[in-house]
Amino acid sequence: MPAHDHGRTAIRTRVTRREFLERAGWGTAAMTALIAGGRAQRAGADATSSYPDWIPASQKPPKRGGVLTRASEWDPPVLDPRLTNSVGLFQFASLVCNRLVRYPFSDEATSPTDLTIKGDLAESWQSTPDHRIWTFKLRQGVKWQNLPPLNGRELVAADIKYCYEAYAKEGVQSFTFREIEAIETPDKYTVRIHLKMPNVMFPQNLAEPVAVIFSREVLEEDGDLKKRMIGTGPFTLKEHTRKVRAVLARNPDYFDKGRPYVDEYHILSTPDAATRTAAFRSGQSDIRWVASVADAEAIRKTNPTALFEEYKNVQTVFGLALAQDKPPFNDVRVRRAISMAIDRQKQVDTIYEGHGMPGWGIPYIYYQDKMPTLAQLGPYWQYRPAEAKRLLAEAGHPNGFETTLFYYEYFPQMSSQVQLVQQDLLKNLNINIKISKLDYTTFYGRYAEGKWDGMAWGFKTGYAVGLDEQTYQYMHSKSTKNYFRFSDAQVDELVTKLRQTPDRAEQRAITKKIVDREFDQVLRMWMPADNGFLIWQPHLRNVGLLALRRNDGYGASTFARLWLDK
């Protein structure tokens, strides 16, 4: 067995993984020999190098200067944060704007799962004992970026109030911000928020990457936020050309003195995956995300000095979504049968090369310390085809049935998974699935609309960090973000209770109950996945990968602390 350490991973890495890696090495060697002639190298020792999940902050004093470049697959659909949650926008909006509170940066966090809420625009905050009224004290002397019409004026409490009320009024954030009953600004630096119902975890909602503070003057002058973006953040949006690039330049008046370290951050729109890899290899891009070990190894061959980091497998985002509000999937026996007929371990071992997770929704760090093993996920997550067949027959479908499944290929491994699931269900339960591979818009539109029949390779939205978002906002039967279309009274009760539970240990206990219920009733049939790896050019520093906040995407605000050692 390879000697590397996967620490918290209790998932067995079978011999197939090493075999695979060696074969991959051979395969690649054959290719390079075939074409390049003579450059063949065995994968050998490289393949067994470990992938740390944390690169600690550099001990050296940070250097100022330089340009950070990244070839990005995402283009923002709009610049207006009220109208979209797309990572295409927040990959740089998180750097142009601030939020009231935030999560730790790479040089502050003690580990990838350090989720202590820190102040961003707020210095301190407290709540009334019933957690219904929250008072935030703002940092003084924070200036808006020195661009018209703000011209560097000071940020005041009224600005925060304006933003939150705007979010509540219209757009994609309204569900969250309608929890707010009223906002007071007793003085220039104090914001007092009254909630409709108690919520212990309310600051988490304000720390989500999408809750950025935008400028009132721009909205009033332009009528919308689609043309300009001005914030209080470490970078100004110097240039944005659709489908070409976004250029961020250091904000000289940033309140966090001395930061950001880099002069500019260039985001180049590069829709094709092969081109992004080529850009990293040729040095044009400083950062590259890949989905699997084999992909990372391929880059290691050409760029052996690059820094490799694993994006911690804390949660899965994708699962087999069923039209649960109608037959046949509204019968829990049918759901359980389907879940038991799918060989998850095999997907982890083969498609994800032993490195992935069998799949669960709520990040495990919210209820336990170690990553769950497949065995811990309950009886309906185990591969028991005979039992599944019996249960499905009991539910009235001894001969299976026909159904459809639509999906969008976010990454190639997903297509492999979908086809394996199709084969499993056909072989074990005689459920015949017709697959539709769709383009992004059709897929997203159909899925989000929530009226589809059959099955979908669905998801919960990817930006959420906080526990409240992960539970109440995603699982309550009335929520507009409940994509899996389930309605469970017990869950409703538990997620509401969770919001009112201040004690940490109790929170974990309740969260565990929610998770157990979810798995018992198969409310969301999570599928195996791997959060992948981020690869950095060797001269980048302070690149610790933060769980639930991918640094190059929603977690981009941490780039204020990134510096270039050259």
Place this chain on the structure above:
Amino acid sequence: MYKYAIRRLALAIPVLLLSSLIVFGLMRVMPGDALTALMAESGNVGERELAKLRKDLGLDRPYYEQYLIWLWQMVSLNPGDSIFTNEPIAVALKKAIPVTFELATLAMILGLAIAVPIGVISAIRQDTPADYAGRVVAVSGLSLPDFWLGTLVITFAAIWFRWIPPLGYTSFWESPTRNLQQFLLPAAVLGFRLSAATMRMTRSTVLEVLREDYVRTAWAKGLAGRIVVYKHALKNALIPVVTIVGGQLGTLLAGAVVVETIFALPGMGRLTVEAILFRDYPVVQTNVMLVAAILVTLNLLVDLTYAWLDPRIHYQ
């Protein structure tokens, strides 16, 4: 001649109108909505928000109203705004057209530079190994999908040379060297495909012309072979080539989407395809109409050139 030209021009208008109807109809029938693309990766969209956005974007009006509004916008050369970005379409086009124009021009030049010499040689040396080699090379250009050739090129450029064209489109006026670096590879990939069809056409028309009586006479008279070929044969042989090249413009203008995607060039192809996938109706309609208008005009020009060059052709 002039009567023909004017008649053709007049007929072009109903053709364009018909095209616009086809495109308009297709876009409206598609499942999905511009709005859902806008709501990408979000979840908070209730019925109320969706309805409001739909109203703001004018999507709730009856179809014929939408069509007439758009038609008016086209005629008054004010194509309106993109549903998706709210940016005026004219602005987006102004940025995309130079990219496509440059890519198309370079691709055509490279394509012709490869195709014509190979075609001529192939024809002169018909049925020799040189001919076979030329034809196989040409046809391989036709039989490899662009996305495959493009991926190969960019991946191995990075692996072997540690170099790929600089990303982030720069216009020619800003920096000629960087711009040419960006366009050379994609133009070569596109040009290789175009050269295949052109080469075969060149070959067959040169073959025909070489068999013409006047050419055989010239040869019999003992004029140096090369002069015969170049002066007499080539000129006539190139006429259909012009037609073929004109026909390839459709590919260049809108079909270059694959090459544009792989080499990260913000051209018309990507603009249109992404608009189709995002159901951004105004952009698709405007772009397709623009391309259609260009194609119709160019076809007319090609026809007129053809008639002018070869007076043996007559028009009913």
Place this chain on the structure above:
Amino acid sequence: MATATARAADFEVAPTVALSRTRALWAAIRRKPLGAASATLIGLLVLTAIFADVLAPYDPLAAQPEIRLAPPSRAHLFGTDDIGRDVLSRIIYGSRISLWVGLLAVGIGTIAGMIIGLACGYWEGRLDMILQRIMDAVQAIPGLMLALAIVSVLKPSTTNAMLAIAVVIIPGNSRIVRAAVLSAKQNRYVEAAEALGCRQLHILGSHILPNVTAPILIIASIWFGNAILIEATLSFLGLGTQPPTPSWGLMLSSTGRAFMEQAPWLAIFPGLAISLAVLGFNLFGDTLRDAWDPKLRRNR
């Protein structure tokens, strides 16, 4: 269009020449190496498609993920794909899809184009004007865009991709047929037949149709290859054949590209298959042209 008029005039033949045409084609195939090669390739394709069940060593849909991404070996001559399916078997069955794609797209496009062209050319007048304008309108829309739009409207599938390609083919075909018909009408045989009072359909069938078949077949053979390529591009853009169908285009554009470095055989073999098929059809079209073009024949 002028070009078509000039070209179609080359193919004026008397009705009894069909037999000699076949003979000419056979001669061309035998004599010219490229003609023989292309005929062989097409023959291979058709035979593979027909006898796929017998030829394929494994079930093309049977996934064995434990042996995924295995390089070519004795057990799996072309290796295995991302979920362990045998690539050789998928290529063999893929020939059915490609043949199907070509036949349906080109078949429908050709037949529909022929009907429209015949109608336009023979009856002329207002029918001709209207239909031709519609054809112009469709043709003014770039082919890939049109195909994309059509497939987006109908659900993405192999069949719908083929229908879309057929629509793209129709205008060009109709134009060629129309021109051939127009020139054939000026033929003495047709005048004579009309003078004799033959029925219109009879004239169409025995005098005009033979003139038209030659250019149609040549164009069709070239479009065959194009159809396969367009289907592959549609798959690349995310619309087109659905998994797990073993279409060469889908194999090349999805797993072929995604695993290009780890498993190049996933791209090499579908790519070769596509190239050889397209090559075969294109060269065959050349051979047809060489065999049937009277101008070239005359001077052999």
